Amino acid sequence: MKLWALHGLALCLLFQSGLSQTVVKSLPGLPGDLPFHLETGYIGVGETEDVQLFYYFVKSERSPKDDPLVLWLTGGPGCSALSGLLYEIGPFTFNYENSTRDKPTLKLHEYSWTKVANIIFLDQPIGTGFSYANSWESYNVNDNVSAAESYEFLRKWLKLHPEFQNNPLYIAGDSYSGIIVPMVSLQVAEGNDADLKPKMNLEGYLLGNPVTNVNSDxxxxxxxxxxxxxxxxxxxxxxxxxxxxxxxxxxxxxxxxxxxxxxxxxxxxxxxxxxxxxxxxxxxxxxxxxxxxxxxxxxxxxxxxxxxxxxxxxxxxxxxxxYLYSYIWASDKAVQDALHIREGTIEKWVRCNETLSYTYTVKEVIDIHKELIKRGFRALIYSGDHDIVIPYVGTQAWINTLNLTISQDWHAWFVDGQIAGYATLYSYFPSLLTYATVKGGGHTAPEYKPKECFALINRWFDYYYV
Incomplete structure (x- = not known):
């Protein structure tokens, strides 16, 4: 988009700055009313709220007031939250058998994590999915900015949704979010120390196939x-x-x-x-x-x-x-209207934006993991064991550098009587870190093994260690 057009857009969108949340009752491609609660919206972050971060919020289908609240950050950087929602852990996905090139259809996801958790899927950093900014300067992002904006978003979101402030909170994500999730988790902990409001009930964090130490990974x-x-x-x-x-x-x-x-x-x-x-x-x-x-x-x-x-x-x-279906579906004006996307705010939707102006300022977050564990937070790290992008052997290697006590050694875990992977439980009182592989899983694991990953997360949320 040319600079003059961006300035014009900024003027047109001034009235849209700030906060907006809408409950979505139905979606093109999915018959009838949604059988789950879906909210979409924008939250402005930064001093002038120039950055408008878009999110999808799905209430737990079990017990919203009791179940955990999860902030989900898809990797990339630059991969849309819709990608994580559609292809990994969200409540609906594509019905491939009944879809055509011109008309993708949807179906409910049997193993959605929203069956046991309230999940906020966030388009971050800026330039991802439907998130946008009113000035070019705001599109220059790095790891530190991405983490800070995600943290500010979460604080503002909880102020708007005080009914979830006491729910157990987990920061989660996969792939490149292995860098950002620990950073956001630590900012939440430090914000609580500084008595920033709202106080967040952070219990831990979870990561799938995570980037942690670039060189060793x-x-x-x-x-x-x-x-x-x-x-x-x-x-x-x-x-x-x-x-x-x-x-x-x-x-x-x-x-x-x-x-x-x-x-x-x-x-x-x-x-x-x-x-x-x-x-x-x-x-x-x-x-x-x-x-x-x-x-x-x-x-x-x-x-x-x-x-x-x-x-x-x-x-x-x-x-x-x-993945082709997501391009067709998310680019449909009827879909964008249903999701309440602000017209003219993005040039085109892409599943993963490779053209971000993004600087990689953080090369490893092992010390942050150590700090979070020292503070007593729970952690779940899981790896699809057929992923060569971020191999499980590299993840095991950095976990070993944490010098934790092994509470339960390497052992098989099962789903429906079949081996679903292997796991080790580590402790550093009062922290507990679970590391699990997902047999046959790829990058990332829930897309390839949804049933097994749902069983894993369900057990972990319930404090049942695999």
């Missing part, structure tokens, strides 16, 4: 590939020796290491990094505009569908074909 891909028999014993042993266990930022003068990693790359080139059991799909991913050396496509490989495939009888099914 990426470095764990080679050991993971070996564990999953994607690369041979001989290649792994050679690379491990020649690269001295360091597979990223390799010195080009180390020819033996460079040669080994070229072979590793060849072994991985046809692997779907989100789930190594599914076919890789060729899509177009634009370059990031971030002025930092960290490339977000390393985390979200093949996630953005810009070159849309034909839906008519593709030879090989690809999960990315499912």
């Amino acid at each position: 990426l470095n764990s891909r080679v050991p993971f590939a070996h564990l999953k028999a994607i690369i041979s014993d001989e290649l792994y042993e050679s690379a491990n020796t020649n690269c001295i266990g360091n597979y990223i930022n390799v010195n080009e003068s180390n020819a033996a290491c460079v040669d080994d990693l070229k072979v590793v790359t060849e072994c991985l080139e046809n692997i779907n990094t989100a789930n190594i059991l599914e076919p890789r799909c060729v899509t177009m991913i634009p370059k990031s505009t971030a002025g930092d050396t960290w490339d977000p496509s390393l985390i979200n490989d093949n996630r953005t569908l810009l070159l849309l495939p034909k839906l008519e009888s593709p030879r090989v099914w690809c999960r990315h074909y499912n």
